[in-house]
Amino acid sequence: MPFFKRTKRTHSKTALLHHNEQTVQTAESSRLSDRLDQNLHRIREQTGHSRDIIIRTLSHMFGSDCTLAVIYIDGLVDTLTINHSIMDSLTSKDYEEKLHASNPAEILSIIKNRFLSIGSISDLEHMESLISAMLEGNTVILIDGSSRGIIASSIGGEERGVEEPQSQTVVRGPKEGFTENIRTNTALIRRKIKSPDLWIVDRKIGRITQTDVAVMYLNGIANDKIVQEILNRLDQIDTDSILESGYIEEFIQDTTFTPFPTMTNTERPDAIAGAILEGKVAVLVDGTPFVLIAPITIFKLFQSSEDYYQKFDIATFLRLLRIISFMVSMLLPSLYIAISTFHQEMLPTTLLISLAAQREGIPFPAVVEALAMEITFEVLREAGVRMPRAMGSAISIVGALVLGQAAVQAGLVSAAMVIIVAFTAIASFVAPSVSIANSARLLRFCFMILAATLGLFGIMAGLIAMLIHLCGLRSFGLPYLTPFAPFIPSDQKDVLVRVPWWAMLTRPTLINRNNAKRQKMNQRPSPSNGKK
DSSP states (O other): OHHHHHHHHHHHHHHHHHHHHHHHHHHHHTBOOSOHHHHHHHHHHHTTTOTTEEEEEEESGGGSSOEEEEEEETTTBOHHIIIIIIIHHHTOHHHHHHOOOSSHHHHHHHIIIIIOOOSOEEEEOBHHHHHHHHHTTOEEEEETTOSOEEEEOOBOOOOOOOOOOSSSOOSSSOOOOOOSOHHHHHHHHHHHOOOTTEEEEEEEEOTTTOEEEEEEEETTTSOHHHHHHHHHHHHTOOOSOOOSHHHHHHHHOSOSSOSSOSSEEESOHHHHHHHHHTTOEEEEETTOSOEEEESOOGGGGGOOGGGGTSOHHHHHHHHHHHHHHHHHHHHHHHHHHHHHHTOGGGSOHHHHHHHHHHHTTOOSOHHHHHHHHHHHHHHHHHHHHHSOHHHHHHHHHHHHHIIIIIHHHTTSSOHHHHHHHHHHHHHHTOSSOHHHHHHHHHHHHHHHHHHHHHTHHHHHHHHHHHHHHHHHOEETTEETBTTBBTBOGGGTTBTTSBOOGGGOOBOOTTTOSSOOBOSOSOOOOOGGGGOO
């Protein structure tokens, strides 16, 4: 045994040495050559001789025989920056007559320190860094005779401007929304929170896509453990591509097998700024206008940015209305099935006779009728999202006829069922978060099956199971039902009821244990406050 242990230990040391040698060889091989033609040849080879790789060579620079090359990718750069800040400076005759350099390193230093009027400039030594910088939209300057280069920031290209969000419109409030550019999005948040404590931690995720991901939080207010936990989960992601924030959400969320979201997303900068000021953390992903927020509770999903711009009484009424609409969209068809199938005695006689008359001649039981109508509506809704806009009105008319008049006249469904499905569909659009509305869509079918088998007892059993499930959910360590479970009296001011702004003295307690104070006391408006 000792012999085998020594042999195994020797093999491990040999493998480690071999690995270190390979690492050193790889690092050496990736270094830039001091010959410009070799570097350009490697760039063309590694990019597959793509025609969007622009290489502009300039010879006889600064009174010497040196040749330099300006390299960038067409479409990813700002052409005005390239033309005015780089090419005009390099080809200016005034500078060329005044400056005379003796070697390539000196020329490179002069270009970097005196010629380029660009904010961000950095040095370059390896081919991997060169390719990565080009793919980000930067411009690379190489010179013959030097194994170093310059990266000049010229990120640009066509992008969508700041517009009103399509999925989260408000009557009162800012009309700006995030774009697909991560730097535009971070700037939109910084315009609202002008504090040096607004910190950004960047990550690159995706072996092939190299997607920029930014974690934004307010230092001193956000919980350090939550920030570190989010960063740790981001660092553990090892995948080839990140194309949208939904990828990140599924990688870092607490529980996968649940219909309820443990992170939320928004297109609104004011919603992200409000969440950050509460101590939450925002995760921005380049290429998508949807920004993630963590941690959250289920009650956060029923709150809208507009709640804080309107008076507290109407904001409270709208929050309660959203929660009631969520319950209606989840339970109304199942309640109809349970009462019409098992508990007819709960209905008034007149209403019972009316429903019985409508169902006379319907060949299907209530559950089959409801499932067919719900599935038909889901098909129409999905088709409405995918179809070309020019055909939308025609399909809507056909859908309305199929769901309404034609189905009733054909005796396939009752008129009451059409009303139930239509009101359920309308109620599902009341929730400000699409994620929680989708949860109701999935759970609706489960409750319909429970109602068809056990009636109201099945619905109650389903609700109890759902409540137990919600009690066990966590969002980055935060209980999903807080501040009701656990019950925190001081946090009840902004859950179901929103108190006036002058009464919201503290931030949510479980998130902000170190800096919970939001504003000073005794700011209630009164005539005495105006006296000096």
